[in-house]
Amino acid sequence: MIRKRVVVSGRVQGVFFRDSCRSEAIVQGVAGWVRNLPDGSVEAVFEGEPEAVARMVEWAHRGSPSAVVEAVRETEEEPEGLTAFDVR
Template structure:
């Protein structure tokens, strides 16, 4: 088993606030690609943004911390984080 596989983490995140229509998903994708995490982000019908990040502990932590701020126009009220077993995602997608 490689060290990379052993160190892989997954966070399932729900962000509440003014987070839709403010480039939150695009900014999250750009940051995720810069950090090197895999996963996806999407808007939910209830106004929240949902995201999944997979990578090293440091990469996932950086993305969760980013969600507390979001895009420059966002106003984040709360971030809920659920830790889950990694699924081996590859790349980062904006889902609709």
């Protein structure tokens, strides 16, 4: 079990990024959360099996179909044992 936090910048708010992220996380079996930040970026936490988390980080580099991702900042953290994926 691993945990990654990503902050995604670009045109990522108002383009269904959070909802698409939640849907993809459910498909991948990843727990965590996603939220909009005041500066226009999106922050997400992914917890799960290393391969599944890696797929979510890769997804964050593309985002939803209408998103324009310019940058993804990624950090590794200690897992908290999350069991669901929430949109905040």
